[in-house]
Amino acid sequence: xxxxxxxxxxxxxxxxxxFTGDWVTxxxxxxxxFGPVYNKETAPQIPLIEPGKSGxxxxxxxxxxxxxxxxxxxxxxxxxxxxxxxxEQLSPYYRLLELTSVVRPPSSGFGGRFTIRTxxxxxxxxxxxxxxxxxxxxxxxxxxxxxxxxxxxxxxxxLRPGTSATVYSIRSSFVKNVELNKCTGYLNKxxxxxxxxxxNCPRPDRSNIYTFSGACQSFILxxxxxxxxxxxxxxxxxxxxxxxxxEFLNQLNYQNCYNEHSAESDFFRYGLRxxxxxxxxxxxxxxxxxxxxxxxxxxxxxxx
Numbered sequence: 001x002x003x004x005x006x007x008x009x010x011x012x013x014x015x016x017x018x019f020t021g022d023w024v025t026x027x028x029x030x031x032x033x034f035g036p037v038y039n040k041e042t043a044p045q046i047p048l049i050e051p052g053k054s055g056x057x058x059x060x061x062x063x064x065x066x067x068x069x070x071x072x073x074x075x076x077x078x079x080x081x082x083x084x085x086x087x088e089q090l091s092p093y094y095r096l097l098e099l100t101s102v103v104r105p106p107s108s109g110f111g112g113r114f115t116i117r118t119x120x121x122x123x124x125x126x127x128x129x130x131x132x133x134x135x136x137x138x139x140x141x142x143x144x145x146x147x148x149x150x151x152x153x154x155x156x157x158x159l160r161p162g163t164s165a166t167v168y169s170i171r172s173s174f175v176k177n178v179e180l181n182k183c184t185g186y187l188n189k190x191x192x193x194x195x196x197x198x199x200n201c202p203r204p205d206r207s208n209i210y211t212f213s214g215a216c217q218s219f220i221l222x223x224x225x226x227x228x229x230x231x232x233x234x235x236x237x238x239x240x241x242x243x244x245x246x247e248f249l250n251q252l253n254y255q256n257c258y259n260e261h262s263a264e265s266d267f268f269r270y271g272l273r274x275x276x277x278x279x280x281x282x283x284x285x286x287x288x289x290x291x292x293x294x295x296x297x298x299x300x301x302x303x304x
Contacts, residue, residue, distance in 0.1 A: 082301055091297035096122045097159075099133070099291050099302035101166070105280050110169060112280045114302075116291065117164035128165065129157045130294040138281030142167065142274060145176040150254070152178050152191065163271035168194075171275030180270035183257035185226030190254070193273075200270065201226035201257055209248065213237075216245035228252050 081087050096119050105112030116128060129144045142165075145153035153176050159165055173192040178184060185199035203225065209217050216237055223229070229249050237246045261267055282289065291300040 082298075085298055089298055091293040091295070091299045093122075093126065093293060093299050094297075095119065095300060097126065097128075097291065098300045099289055100164075102282075102289065102302055102304060104282055104284050104287070104304065105169065107284045109279045112282060113166055113168045114280075114289070115164050115166045116159070118159055118161060120162070123161050125158050125160055127156050127158050128293075129155075131299075132290075132292045132296070133167075134290040134292060135282050135287050137283060137287070140167075140276055140278060140280065143176070150258075151181060151184055152187070154179060157272065157274065159272065160268055163269060165272040165274055167274045167276065169276055169280045170278065175275065176277075177272060177274045179268065179272050181258070181268050182261050182264070182266075182270075183226075183254050184270075186228065186252075186254035186257060188226065189228055197273070198270065199224065199226040202261055204248075204252075209245075212245040212248070213242060216242055220245075220248070223252075 081090055098117055098119060099114055100117050101113075101115040103111075103113045114133065116131075118126065128142055131142050132139050133142075142157055144155045144157055147153065147155055153174075157165065157177060158179075172194040175191050175193065178187070178193075178197065180197060180200075182200050182202060184197050185201045187193075188196045188199070204220055209220055212220070219229075219233070219236070229252065234246060234249055237249065287304060289302040289304075290298060291302070293299055
């Protein structure tokens with residue numbers, strides 16, 4: 001049986017060579033047997049896929065080992081406009097920013113908020129000044145402020161990669177916007193924010209206070225993040241022995257915190273807050289919200 005199997009195998013090989021090679025002259029065309037073998041000169045010149053392009057496109061290229069590959073790219077769903085829109089109506093930032101965390105206003109119309117968040121694919125700063133959010137009832141415009149101080153009331157509303165902007169209805173103070181950072185919690189004592197800014201201020205470094213009196217160290221460590229001592233509390237450390245302690249306490253403010261920490265890579269990772277001068281024209285029941293860039297092109301859709 002084993003000998004018969006070997007004989008059958010040999011007969012198959014002979015048959016293949018006979019029909020695919022030049023049996024008479026003894027020359028065998030192995031390319032016809034095994035298919036084409038490409039090298040650098042003979043590889044098919046198929047265009048490579050360009051990043052960001054769509055469609056069912058064939059691509060070819062050279063691998064690190066010297067071989068060649070052929071690949072296919074299917075049509076991207078991001079290039080398909082939503083129902084009711086054309087490709088020409090899509091913003092260059094289509095789906096690179098999104099509407100999220102929408103809190104619909106109550107039936108009175110006051111209150112509510114929404115967030116504009118950058119997608120992970122966005123690696124650049126993006127100015128969203130004069131962008132719009134359009135609902136079935138109306139629209140709002142995200143305006144900058146005519147100048148301001150530090151992170152408050154910036155002329156241009158600029159989102160950094162990986163951050164977001166939370167937008168609220170009618171503001172309760174003269175503050176129109178603020179870019180959050182590690183130190184902006186100190187500004188809660190200076191301005192009236194609704195809601196208040198998060199208190200993310202860095203805690204005092206123990207190595208900077210270990211020479212102070214025990215009472216001073218205990219007081220410093222009892223302070224909450226971004227908390228500044230009152231005048232009455234400062235007067236507790238008015239003796240000559242507590243001069244350094246008092247100086248340290250006087251330095252607990254936004255400007256000194258900024259000077260010390262603003263070079264840190266994660267200092268500005270908290271995004272922005274924006275307050276409008278109008279109520280949100282959103283339905284308290286169901287609505288469709290369109291995020292539009294300054295040219296009126298579609299960036300994202302949110303329905304509820």
